Amino acid sequence: MMCLLVTSLVCAGCKKGFLDRNPQGKYTSDTYPYPSGTGPYDTYLFAIYAELRSFNVHSQAFICATGIRSDDGDKGSTPSDGGADAIDMDNFPVQPNNIFVNTLWVGYYNLINKANIAISQIRNSNSNTVNASEEIKKQSEGEARFLRAYGYFMLVRLFGRVPLIDQVFDDPAAQSNVPQSSPELIYAFIEEDLKFAAQHLPLTWDAEKFPGRLTKGAANGLLAKVYLTQKKWAQAMATADLVMKSGQYNLNTPYDKIFTEEGENSSESVFEVQATASFVTPTANGVQYASIMGVRGTGNWDMGWGWYTPSRNLDTSYEAGDPRRRRTILYTTGDSAISLYGEILPAGLPNLMYNHKVLTSPVMRRTVGSLSGNWMNIRILRYADVVLMYAEAANELGGAANIAAARTALNTVRTRARGGNNSILPDITTDNQAELREAIRRERRAELAMEHDRFFDLVRWGIAEQTLHAVGKTNFRNDRDVLLPIPRTQIDLSKNVLTQNPGYPN
Template sequence: MKISGNIQKNYPAVFMLIAVVTALAACKKGFLDRDPQGRYTSDTYPYPQGSSPFDQYVFAAYGALRSYNVSATPFIAAVSIRSDDADKGSTPGDGGADAQDMDNFPVSPSNGMANGLWTGYFDLINKCNIVMDQVANNEEITASDEIKRQSLAEARFIRAYGYFMLVRLFGRVPLIDTVTGTSANIPQSAPGVIYPFIEKDLQYAAANLPLSWDARFVGRATQGAANGLLAKVYLTEKKWGMAMDAADLVIQSGQYDLSTPYDRIFGEDGENTRESVFEIQATADATTPTDYGIQYASVQGVRGTGSWDLGWGWNTPSTRLLYAYEDGDPREARTVLFTSTPGHPGLTIYGEVTPLGLPNPRYNNKVYTNPAMRNEVGNRGGYWMNVRVLRYADVLLMYAEAANEAGNTAAALEKLEMVRARARGDDANILPEITTTDQHQLRQIIRHERRVELAMEHERFFDLVRWGVAADTLHAAGKNNFSGSRDNLLPVPQAQIDLSKGELTQNPETRTS
């Protein structure tokens, strides 16, 4: 039953926040059956059993994951368009210098997207610090130690994700573990300080989060999410044994598998399956088509007119990416949407024929929305699409990479084959099993597998940097302005340096204009 609107109005605004964010982050969303947002139900008032009285603050942190700067255009530009897997797309002048520089380098300290990333992730981190402050100091909330640890664990997982993004994007960043609302006037800490801080947050989260949540709380962080992200942190630091151990905790948990077919993972009905380790949750309906969603799919949607006006058309798969796929690899078709040319109709995964004359020959097929959902919501923007942050296949490939670097080629081959076998399906004529035990050869094969399995999924640029091959790879892709000593990291936004009155300093070799 629904709690009446009048009852809602009699409670403080803070409980209204619980209603909104609980519906956002806690309710499992059916494909065509969604609860209207912002209403209490008998299951969610004032907060559900197994949840926490601190949820009003925890859900604010989850909500910040959906923000434009954290999960839409600046994010897509930094993690994908900067790589060799994608081009900016859209029309040549769309996005101006900010977008073009993300694609072709160098990125200026005045770049608005870089500033958006900085402010977006520090806002996310501050919301996590608010949770910790409330758990420690709010004497009006009564909760068991277990519930307090669970709330802290969720906040520390999200904070770790925020800092992991920041350190990979900018290198030296302020380390803030108290409520401030700003990063100004706090000096930067070196990555050698930031990474141990991230590790501790994730270790705490892994120790205090549940293996899984009730279906009402789908999308909340789990032990698997914490250990999976920790594996990626260790992999970035080249701590091979620790990366294997963290990834193995996810594998041995029994919570995840590759039973979801590859062509289903990225559709609306593929959200939160056993492939999913962590997704940022989004939803929409006819009443609220954007408020509780994410602009992620809209930025990348087909850029056309009329019923084909599905988005901005950014982040289009590159020609280089097409050449990366082995013959017959079915993952290419689920990653790349080819548009129609004379005599060659381009079909969507739902059988629609794309029109002639679209601005780009290809679009990201992993964000293509179901036309039935567009009709139900009455909106073509795709704000209901979740963002896949960590998939089980990624965990297996991280294990394989770490195992190979540690000299355990047998374990590496086993995990690699699991990923290729799912992609291969019943077709024994494609994607043959890899058998080489030569470490160098296997290293290149695993790197290739990461590229095609995770194409257009936020990993490629960071992978190139941590492998030390960004400059050679991007130059080969025609991005000749790229300089590793300058462009592996984004510049510290000049706007933030100005606000800090010089407390923040610029990254070396970054242009000042």
Template sequence: MKTYIKTSKNFCIAILAMAAIGILGGCKKDFLDRKPQGAYTSDTYPYPKGSGPFDGEIFAAYDILRSYDCSGSGFIAATGIRSDDADKGSTPTDGPTSLEMDNFTITPSNVLVNDLWRGYFNVIGKCNIVLDKVTKDQDPGTPAESKVYAEAEAKFLRGYSYFMLVRLFGRVPLIDKLYDDPVAQSNVKQSEPAAIYTLIESDLQFAGASLPPSWDASKFPGRATKGSANGILAKVYLTRQNWGMAMSTANLVMTSGNYDLLIPYDDIFKETGENSKESVFELQATASLTEKRANGSQFASIQAVRGTGIWNLGWGFNIPNTRLEAAYETPNDPRKARTFLYAGGTSVFGEAVPASLPNTRYNHKIHSNPATRNAILDNFSYWMNIRILRYADVVLMYAEAANELGGTANTTAALKALNDVRKRARGSNAGILPDITTTDQTQLRSAIRQERRIELAMEHDRFFDLVRWGTASEAFQQAGKAFVPGKHELLPIPAAQIEISKNVLTQNFGYN
């Protein structure tokens, strides 16, 4: 759970304005007293242990990650609507660019595609500024620890951003330094994915070795940690089918003592569940009576219930569909009730949901607490954090890698990890979700993949999992979607970016 503290609002605004970033500390009490990553206060400026003179660009990089470009409609469409478990939602005529994602009729002029490209490269640009400043810093007063942490945090954010880009677009420009001439930077040719992955692994390895295991949560809620870096790195290794490194790197997170599966599944996605021991990397957002949206994210409101009056909560995009509904092992799986918010049903907070809504179901995991909406006097939930990497994901990555490696010891380890996730899911109901016992590698592989689908439903991984498993074409054929193998694993290179590069960038296969 987040730790909330009272801050000096005017002081924060003055400092952050100098840093040219839009992060605010200081609100009311309790829930309203939380801050995005690294907001300064009068007690922590100029920099406490673990931070330093490089924080302006670092905080700005976090700010971009939670912005519309990186966490808005493009992210939701590319990672959610594009999967076989979700549909566009909203109304039939709303969101034609998201509908292109849903139907695999995506064109290079799709603005959401350009948003994603621009957003992640903006993060990378901020990170390169940090790295350049660290290299050139000759101030004897700069704490050595601050320089190491700044380099590690910048490399984590850059590695994560490139991991998103390479999975979304494949060949992208490798920009790992500052360019004096912006034109020269825009004319950098694309590198093959292997070269991009080499940089990603190097960045995340350094971050995993150099970042602290934790930060002072009262000063720096949500900043990337050693666990964040190793967790994302494990996913990189898993994507590249480097099973040994995936297993050992996930194990570093699992044996760190900083995470566990003790928080009930229902509570993970509540405001009170933010930054819990389930959270490995989570983007911070905040709101207050005076700043309802400027320091938050549209991530939740884009997906929230589209209704009227007190149920006018958002746009209603990215709805869980009937295919996902049918995929649950048992209709009594508590995770289903926490994933599907039904029209005419009841929310996790006990609200009666209207029966007459544009869609029959919505994403329950992003549904905000009505008490918080009332406190802030805003229905659009800009304060909801974005869970990028949960601990259960790391445990299931460990299980998958162990099973792929094979052998009695690894199979035993895979079963334990898988069943630990199922144990938390079934809670006190011993009659559902029994332990998996098979030691057959093929059967266990199917069980782990099924568990990922259910445990992480509507959480950004399904599309990427299908692609890395090589099962995307089959899954989308079953879903009745016009997925073209060899083309739709990737998005098109944005036409706007090809134009800016004066045709130095070239289009991905199959796109005109």
């Protein structure tokens, strides 16, 4: 049986609910072997949750692939930092021997493998030795299948054709020889996993014991995005509507609070990677996400690598007065060079702008005794995203009723964004489908900027090439760069069972 570290995080004076919390993947002395209301499979489930914090899953390579490739941001840092592999992620094409490509492949298959281990243990457990009701078994399998589906959703969007592995191999080397399946087959598999998860996961968990643990809403929210990616508009609209009518989420959290430590696991959160830190344990239970995008400076501003900096195109794309611009972009020059915490940025930083959404609070930096931000959660799926998915799907279905529903949903996001200032971000009033489509797309960019959807949105809208060429990324080719190359390392390990994506050298 896998061993999990038993820790008890102690942090005097920390605010309950965002620092003094139990990260997924760890037991504490109070909850070992498992607290009331969960089950005996948590050893395996928490191992999958812990993998979400892996450097290979949600750190440098993830930021490169989901952010730096888009028009929202650039590599940032210094010109040579990261070498050719990083530069190619920004400017295209990415080579099959790019280190970040193999990192992503290994990271998401590690996540999938741990999910398969959990599913195998749950399905094959002996009722004489494991005391678990059928309900707990289904619930536990639902968690594992959600996380497996998430791994495959990332892989299919990144690589297209990938091996479909749904079992635990006695010989790990044999896994390298599984041929690729079509994207259609992968998407069908993802849908089935998420439908199962949505059926068996609870609506809520005890927020004190299990902050951020997967729910029915998370499964339906991710499933809606899977449908949207495939242009299955009716299914996407209906599934997003299930989340919206669940009563578990709302847009009440102010936009400027969502990305703070206190905004973690708020009513905006649908799927959020959990991380934590203390003065005693500053990094082991965290994730190296915020620090990679943190301000690259010296002294108190030596917060990170300065990767994925907002682009000038993003800066100028906001509507006049949109408060999300200043909450998303941390400026380093002029009168705007001040953080949401009132900190004035020093002169001479290597980049003109940084991602304001990952800036940590001064209180937390002092409490943890670190500038790294390893304790910051990652917002993978927010409620506003679900509402905008509903709006997009409804509008694409067309018809007066659906277009009206799409417009109403869109305007709820704009209402929250304007923060009570009715002189900005007026309601969208058009009933023209094409005009509303463009309004929804603009809103997605403004609402979700510097997060993880922009590149995938451009690809599924079919406008990646024209958009990226317009911001100077003219090496991008639609017949090649919508997908990453299959890693050369993996092709070699498979003895050429795996084949390369179109447009890339073998």
